Amino acid sequence: MTGADVLLLGLGAVAVGAGVLVVGTRHLVRAGLYLVVCLGALAGMYLVLTAELVAWVQVLIYVGAVVVLLLFAVMLTRAPIGPSDDLDRPGWPAALIGGGAGLGLAAVLVDAYRWTAVELPAAGTAERLGDQIFRSWVLPFEVLSVLLLAALVGAIVLSRPEIGRPATDRNPARRVADAEGGRSR
Amino acid sequence: MRPVIPYVTAALLFGLGVYGVLRRRNAVLVLMAVELMLNAVNLILVTADTTVRAQLPHGGQVFALFVIVLAAAEIGVGLAIVLQLYRLRATVAVDEVPLAERSPASAAATSTGAAAAGGTEGAR
Numbered sequence: 174m175t176g177a178d179v180l181l182l183g184l185g186a187v188a189v190g191a192g193v194l195v196v197g198t199r200h201l202v203r204a205g206l207y208l209v210v211c212l213g214a215l216a217g218m219y220l221v222l223t224a225e226l227v228a229w230v231q232v233l234i235y236v237g238a239v240v241v242l243l244l245f246a247v248m249l250t251r252a253p254i255g256p257s258d259d260l261d262r263p264g265w266p267a268a269l270i271g272g273g274a275g276l277g278l279a280a281v282l283v284d285a286y287r288w289t290a291v292e293l294p295a296a297g298t299a300e301r302l303g304d305q306i307f308r309s310w311v312l313p314f315e316v317l318s319v320l321l322l323a324a325l326v327g328a329i330v331l332s333r334p335e336i337g338r339p340a341t342d343r344n345p346a347r348r349v350a351d352a353e354g355g356r357s358r
Numbered sequence: 359m360r361p362v363i364p365y366v367t368a369a370l371l372f373g374l375g376v377y378g379v380l381r382r383r384n385a386v387l388v389l390m391a392v393e394l395m396l397n398a399v400n401l402i403l404v405t406a407d408t409t410v411r412a413q414l415p416h417g418g419q420v421f422a423l424f425v426i427v428l429a430a431a432e433i434g435v436g437l438a439i440v441l442q443l444y445r446l447r448a449t450v451a452v453d454e455v456p457l458a459e460r461s462p463a464s465a466a467a468t469s470t471g472a473a474a475a476g477g478t479e480g481a482r
Binding site for chain 1: 359360361362363364366367369370371372373374375376377378380381382383384385387388389390391393394397400401404405407408410415416417419420422423424425426427428429430431432433434435437438439440441443444445450451453468
């Protein structure tokens with residue numbers, strides 16, 4: 174057991190514990206905050222595993238953007254203060270499949286790696302990773318930029334207010350009246 | 359460094375994500391569980407990057423970055439769908455969403471007994 178092992182064990186325990194709370198808590202907003210703890214612990218594990226840039230991108234995009242978006246969605250849909258009782262379905266099939274998947278994968282990986290030790294490589298800097306991205310992986314990188322554009326356009330189209338209205342309902346005066354009715358409510 | 363520690367952590371996180379997706383009724387919580395699964399995969403990729411000597415160095419980390427970008431795109435579109443669903447049906451419970459168009463009469467019938475009808479719809 175080296176120092177890296179102890180760190181990985183501790184951060185992994187924090188990540189799994191926070192993950193249990195994310196899928197188990199009865200408070201909607203707290204699930205998002207436990208998700209922050211889980212993703213932060215994972216970023217720490219990336220740091221120990223010498224993936225420095227991935228760790229900071231994880232903090233920036235996941236903790237910074239994705240969780241904020243999720244909390245916005247929680248607030249915009251329904252955000253009761255205190256526990257809510259209608260968050261879960263009956264649990265045993267989910268527990269069976271989820272536990273089977275998790276423990277089965279864990280058993281396979283334990284069987285594959287046992288307790289072997291691996292020498293950690295030198296810390297990977299952003300320079301070396303950027304070199305790889307823009308030399309070997311530049312085409313997937315560009316394709317991803319197109320995908321982000323498509324997701325942007327798709328989110329805008331999905332958020333248009335006309336979706337779901339009957340076709341006769343689409344004259345502007347009616348829409349304004351509806352919007353004002355919604356606001357006064 | 360023992361690679362089995364991060365690998366087992368990732369496997370357990372993936373199992374928790376599967377459990378959350380199947381267990382939760384609230385669509386936003388389902389999306390959170392999906393994020394757990396994506397992060398488990400990222401942890402596998404990063405760990406494999408440090409333990410396996412590959413032809414191209416840092417392929418696993420590059421893939422992890424790509425998965426993070428995909429997750430950001432997924433969460434954007436997913437939350438747009440969830441908010442639209444909430445605007446149309448005033449609920450984000452995934453088992454109350456009808457999978458097919460219904461006639462207005464049956465829609466009215468199910469809105470009176472939403473919980474019971476949701477159960478029978480799911481059984482059908």
